[in-house]
Amino acid sequence: MRTWVRNTPAAIYLLVVLAFIYLPVVVLVLFSFQDGPLPVPPFNGPSLHWYEKMFGNERLIASLINSVVVAILSAVVTTFLGFLAAYGMARRTPRFAGGIRFSLMAPLTVSYLIIGIGLLITLNIVGISKSLFAVGIGHVVINLPLCFAIIYSQFGDHTRNIDDAARDLGASDFQTLLHVIAHVMKPSLFASFCLSATLSWDEFIIAFLLSRFDVTLPVIIFEMLRSGLTPEVNAAGTLVFAISVTTVIAAAITVSALTSGRKK
Amino acid sequence: MLSKARLTKRKGFEFTRWAVHPALLFTFLFFILPLLAMLIVSFWQRIGGKLTATWTFANYNKFFSKDYLVEALVNSVEVTLTATVISVLIAYPLAYILAFRVPVRWQRFVLIFTILPFWTAYVVRSYSWLLVISENGIINVIMTSLGLIDQPLEMAYSRGATVLGFVHFFTMLMTLTIYANLVQIKPTYHKAAADLGASPLQIFFRITLPLSIPGVAVGAFITFVIAIGDYINPQILGGGNEVLIPQAIILQVSRAANFPMASVMSVMLMVVVIVVYFVSAKHLKMERV
Numbered sequence: 001m002r003t004w005v006r007n008t009p010a011a012i013y014l015l016v017v018l019a020f021i022y023l024p025v026v027v028l029v030l031f032s033f034q035d036g037p038l039p040v041p042p043f044n045g046p047s048l049h050w051y052e053k054m055f056g057n058e059r060l061i062a063s064l065i066n067s068v069v070v071a072i073l074s075a076v077v078t079t080f081l082g083f084l085a086a087y088g089m090a091r092r093t094p095r096f097a098g099g100i101r102f103s104l105m106a107p108l109t110v111s112y113l114i115i116g117i118g119l120l121i122t123l124n125i126v127g128i129s130k131s132l133f134a135v136g137i138g139h140v141v142i143n144l145p146l147c148f149a150i151i152y153s154q155f156g157d158h159t160r161n162i163d164d165a166a167r168d169l170g171a172s173d174f175q176t177l178l179h180v181i182a183h184v185m186k187p188s189l190f191a192s193f194c195l196s197a198t199l200s201w202d203e204f205i206i207a208f209l210l211s212r213f214d215v216t217l218p219v220i221i222f223e224m225l226r227s228g229l230t231p232e233v234n235a236a237g238t239l240v241f242a243i244s245v246t247t248v249i250a251a252a253i254t255v256s257a258l259t260s261g262r263k264k
Numbered sequence: 265m266l267s268k269a270r271l272t273k274r275k276g277f278e279f280t281r282w283a284v285h286p287a288l289l290f291t292f293l294f295f296i297l298p299l300l301a302m303l304i305v306s307f308w309q310r311i312g313g314k315l316t317a318t319w320t321f322a323n324y325n326k327f328f329s330k331d332y333l334v335e336a337l338v339n340s341v342e343v344t345l346t347a348t349v350i351s352v353l354i355a356y357p358l359a360y361i362l363a364f365r366v367p368v369r370w371q372r373f374v375l376i377f378t379i380l381p382f383w384t385a386y387v388v389r390s391y392s393w394l395l396v397i398s399e400n401g402i403i404n405v406i407m408t409s410l411g412l413i414d415q416p417l418e419m420a421y422s423r424g425a426t427v428l429g430f431v432h433f434f435t436m437l438m439t440l441t442i443y444a445n446l447v448q449i450k451p452t453y454h455k456a457a458a459d460l461g462a463s464p465l466q467i468f469f470r471i472t473l474p475l476s477i478p479g480v481a482v483g484a485f486i487t488f489v490i491a492i493g494d495y496i497n498p499q500i501l502g503g504g505n506e507v508l509i510p511q512a513i514i515l516q517v518s519r520a521a522n523f524p525m526a527s528v529m530s531v532m533l534m535v536v537v538i539v540v541y542f543v544s545a546k547h548l549k550m551e552r553v
Contacts, residue, residue, distance in 0.1 A: 111493020
């Protein structure tokens with residue numbers, strides 16, 4: 001009882017901040033089921049009208065497919081590059097290790113906006129037109145530091161020993177990397193893939209600057225925002241949120257299952 | 265057999281040496297080179313719609329002579345600093361409660377629950393606040409129906425609304441970095457201080473707070489970098505009264521295709537971030553000594 005009393009202010013604070021954090025999310029999701037033209041009170045519903053409208057919107061569906069493609073492909077490339085780099089750094093400490101780590105992590109300290117403007121200017125100078133491919137490259141740039149850091153943090157003495165053992169048993173470098181190291185590193189590779197994919201899926205400014213006709217979902221939603229408050233935006237936002245959260249939760253469950261399996 | 269094994273071992277030696285290079289090359293081509301291109305173009309000019317290598321400070325002169333551009337940068341710094349400070353003030357007690365008041369086996373769950381809205385669609389996040397604070401939004405409707413106000417409050421489309429949008433997002437981020445720092449502080453420090461007669465307040469101000477400064481600094485720095493470069497939040501919540509630097513940059517790019525001027529503004533934005541980096545890095549080191 002005494003601890004409960006001592007913790008009352010703490011519990012109240014926790015609830016108040018959680019209410020603040022969840023207020024816009026709840027309003028967004030609730031009014032995506034609005035039966036009426038405006039996503040504001042009073043709430044009439046629930047209705048799936050705006051979801052029907054959204055899934056009937058061809059431009060939106062096309063952009064959704066673009067977003068999924070960019071998210072998956074850029075996440076594959078990011079995880080591959082990050083894995084190789086982490087392996088190279090962990091297997092044998094290269095010369096200039098500090099400098100290499102600094103260069104790989106540097107994009108984290110630069111705004112997405114500036115990375116996007118830099119790529120846009122480069123495309124302009126080289127004379128390449130904007131495209132979904134350029135968006136994908138931009139997404140690899142912003143996600144590579146995180147993926148490298150995640151994978152690198154999971155390398156250790158045990159991976160070095162396994163690596164040596166595989167080689168002593170006659171495995172080639174490629175076999176070692178593909179069948180042994182990649183297998184041991186599966187949880188962090190998967191985590192890095194999922195994180196990279198969700199961040200790309202939700203990214204706006206680089207996609208906005210570097211895409212032309214084949215835009216991504218966040219760019220289409222931004223265009224829809226210009227026409228003011230409409231429950232269709234609520235529906236689209238809820239869809240993006242649902243897919244991100246599902247990916248993140250699935251990733252968390254899979255990673256913890258993979259790692260706990262390992263301990264046994 | 266032995267020679268073959270040796271051969272593969274030597275090949276492996278070569279391979280591991282080159283494993284880091286694809287990522288380095290990628291970073292060089294698509295991060296370093298574009299930033300250099302941006303820096304170079306900031307000294308070029310757009311003559312007759314074409315980029316021309318003029319090598320002049322004219323763009324920088326223009327930036328500093330146009331009050332509204334300098335003002336945009338100042339506005340950005342003010343808004344970002346305000347949002348960062350408020351986020352720390354909200355996030356610190358929350359992280360503290362999570363680390364020291366919530367039972368250990370519940371901590372992970374409560375933490376994940378707290379930062380789950382992190383994954384709300386980025387473009388829609390600011391829009392969601394519009395639903396809450398706009399003239400016919402939920403707050404005004406509730407307060408009017410309770411009879412607390414006669415006229416709807418004008419909260420949206422202002423600097424305060426921009427700050428609110430930032431605070432909402434970065435409170436979650438900083439709760440995470442500060443919590444991660446707090447749980448690393450050894451409980452024995454608190455016990456030792458208590459045994460030596462320190463009051464709970466003394467323990468907090470002399471032990472917990474100083475040891476948690478790195479978590480605050482990391483969170484504040486990430487917040488600053490992301491917020492000062494954010495276009496969406498001020499664009500949607502900020503309204504037309506003032507322009508922040510990302511909005512000014514996008515305006516140059518999308519309306520005028522004026523890459524030299526956009527580059528100048530991006531360079532100025534980077535300079536601000538670099539200054540902040542050195543200020544916070546110094547602070548971090550000081551705390552470690």
